[in-house]
Each structure stands twice: as C-alpha cells, then as structure tokens.
Amino acid sequence: xxxxxxxxxxxxxxxxGFVAVNDVNLxxxxxxxxxxxxxxxxxxxxCFNLLTKFLQPTRGTIRYDGRDITGMKPAEVARLGLVRSxxxxxxxxxxxxxENVRVSLQRSRGGSFDFWRPDSILxxxxxxxxxxxxxxxxxxYANLTAGELPYGRKRALEIATTLALDPVMMLxxxxxxxxTHDDVGRIVSLIRRVSAGRTVLLVxxxxxxxxxxxxxxxxxxxxxxxxxxDYATVARNPDVVTAYLGT
Ligand code: ADP
Numbered sequence: 650x651x652x653x654x655x656x657x658x659x660x661x662x663x664x665x666g667f668v669a670v671n672d673v674n675l676x677x678x679x680x681x682x683x684x685x686x687x688x689x690x691x692x693x694x695x696c697f698n699l700l701t702k703f704l705q706p707t708r709g710t711i712r713y714d715g716r717d718i719t720g721m722k723p724a725e726v727a728r729l730g731l732v733r734s735x736x737x738x739x740x741x742x743x744x745x746x747x748e749n750v751r752v753s754l755q756r757s758r759g760g761s762f763d764f765w766r767p768d769s770i771l772x773x774x775x776x777x778x779x780x781x782x783x784x785x786x787x788x789x790y791a792n793l794t795a796g797e798l799p800y801g802r803k804r805a806l807e808i809a810t811t812l813a814l815d816p817v818m819m820l821x822x823x824x825x826x827x828x829t830h831d832d833v834g835r836i837v838s839l840i841r842r843v844s845a846g847r848t849v850l851l852v853x854x855x856x857x858x859x860x861x862x863x864x865x866x867x868x869x870x871x872x873x874x875x876x877x878x879d880y881a882t883v884a885r886n887p888d889v890v891t892a893y894l895g896t
Contacts, residue, residue: 654679654818654848655700655731660709662695669695671872672709677818677865682840682849684863684880686856688892691869693852697822700850701733702726714817730817734807734824742796746787746806749795750778753813778813785809785839801832805839818848825855837861860884868892 655677662670670692677683685693698704700711702723710719718726740749754774782788785805790798795806804824811819824840825833837858840849844862853859859866860880868876868883870892876883883889 652679653677654714655850656712657700658710658712660696660699660711661707662692662699662704663707668872670699670706670869673869673872673874675867675874677848677850679848680846681864682844682851682862684859684866685850685852685869686854686859686866686883687869687875690871691892692872693869694822695872696869697733697820697850697852701731701820727814730815731820732811732814732816732818733820734811734822740795740803740806740810743794745792745794746798747775747778747782747791749806750781750809750813751775753810754778754781757814781809781812784812784843786835801828801835804828804832804836808836808839808843812843816847818850819843820850820852822852823854824851825853825858833858856884 653676655675657673657675660670660673660675661668673696685696687693695704699706702718702721702725706719710717712718713726713729713731716729718729718731741752744752751774754777779788779791782791785808787802787805787809790802795803798806808824821840825836828836833855840851840862851859851863863880866878866880866883867874868886868889875892876886876889
C-alpha cells in the first residue's frame with residue numbers, strides 16, 4: 650500500500666515539440682511538505698500547472714488520493730481538495746481583507762460569488778473568516794481593502810483564501826517571491842502552521858526556505874527529475890550543484 654497522496658507516472662508535456670516536462674514520476678507522501686526545485690526553465694511551473702490541471706499532459710498520468718485525475722478540470726480537482734493558491738481564490742483588491750475570505754468561504758460551499766446577494770448571507774461566514782484571518786496573522790488588517798495590504802501580507806491573504814477552500818493538499822507557487830526578509834520569516838512559519846494535517850507541494854526558489862520547510866525534495870532540471878531526497882541529500886548531489894551553477 651502506498652502512502653502517496655499524489656503520484657505521477659511518465660508525466661510529459663511538450664510545447665510544439667519542445668519537451669518542458671519529460672517522463673516525470675513524482676510520489677508525494679501524505680502529510681508532508683514536498684519541495685519542487687530546480688534552476689530556471691527546469692519545468693517547475695509547467696509541472697505545477699499539470700498537477701492542478703491548468704495544463705493537460707502530452708503523456709502520462711496523475712493520481713490523487715486513489716483516483717486518476719489526468720482528464721479532470723481544475724475546478725473538479727479543487728473540489729477533491731487539491732487546491733493551488735491563487736486558483737479559485739483570486740484576491741479582489743477593492744474588497745476588504747475580511748470580505749475576500751468570506752467570498753472564498755462561500756465559493757467553497759458550492760456557490761459562485763454573487764455581488765447582488767444580500768450582505769446578511771455573506772455575514773454568516775464572518776466567524777469562520779475571522780478565524781482564518783487570525784490563523785494567518787491578519788486580524789488587524791480585516792477592514793483594509795486587499796489592495797491596501799503590504800505585499801507580504803497579501804501573500805498571507807492568498808493563503809487564507811486558499812485555506813477557506815478547505816484543502817487536503819495545497820500547492821504553493823513561490824510563496825516567498827519578492828518578499829523582504831521579515832516577510833519570508835512570517836510566511837515560513839505560516840506555511841509550517843497551515844501544513845499541519847495537510848500535504849503541501851511547494852515550488853520555491855529560496856533554498857533557505859526549502860531547507861527549513863521541506864521533508865522531501867524533488868529537483869528538476871531540463872524537464873527531468875535530477876535528484877530526490879531530503880535537503881541534505883540533494884544539496885550534496887554533484888549533479889544538483891552543477892545544474893544550479895549552470896555549468
Ligand atoms: P521553471 O518554472 O522551472 O522556470 P517552466 O516550466 O516555466 O520552468 O518552463 C520550462 C521550459 O518550458 C522553458 O524552457 C520554457 O521556455 C518552456 N515553456 C513553458 N511554457 C511554455 C509554452 N506555453 N510554450 C512554449 N514553451 C514553454
């Protein structure tokens with residue numbers, strides 16, 4: 650019996666003959682934080698989009714929680730609990746931070762957001778929305794519009810709106826990109842906290858973040874899996890060092 654929640658077999662994506670992801674076999678264990686790293690152009694984003702069904706593979710299969718999800722649409726896999734940040738949970742800059750989370754909560758319960766719905770209905774999600782804001786450290790920002798949030802806090806809001814969809818597995822694409830040192834520290838502890846009881850796939854450039862968070866790492870280079878293991882194992886792999894140095 651496999652304890653993998655997500656597995657790919659022979660996952661391949663070609664763009665007009667160019668093989669961006671080449672015969673990738675991933676196995677992501679339930680309850681872990683799994684890092685997907687590699688130099689620019691390695692195929693990380695393409696892989697991420699394949700796993701969340703934003704792209705269809707040219708070949709290969711994807712299994713999630715015991716089912717073949719290869720042919721599914723993004724909304725279908727999201728309903729199964731496989732949720733990427735920024736997926737259905739786009740942040741609306743003119744709504745307040747609290748309203749953004751309420752909208753996500755409403756969506757997670759099957760409705761599409763209706764701007765004409767009486768506010769009283771949306772208010773029923775208030776308590777849970779406030780809890781989620783507390784979880785991500787945004788309580789003090791609840792009544793600001795999302796557009797007014799400092800950049801690092803916006804990423805925390807994206808995580809809150811993702812959590813509102815009740816994910817079993819979260820896929821985070823470079824959650825610390827462009828952040829200050831302090832914001833990185835805050836997001837790292839936030840990811841650690843919200844990963845409890847969940848599985849996380851993290852695409853991340855910042856290797857300090859990866860080493861601090863990830864239980865297991867897959868290194869991609871030129872579309873292929875170059876190395877796998879814990880951080881110490883992949884970091885001393887000479888092929889990984891070479892790929893990162895670009896020699
Ligand atoms: P990474 O996220 O690791 O930097 P990407 O997945 O973005 O890598 O890209 C992998 C390779 O696939 C790159 O060489 C990129 O130019 C190419 N690629 C990605 N998307 C497309 C596309 N839509 N059409 C053609 N080539 C693409």
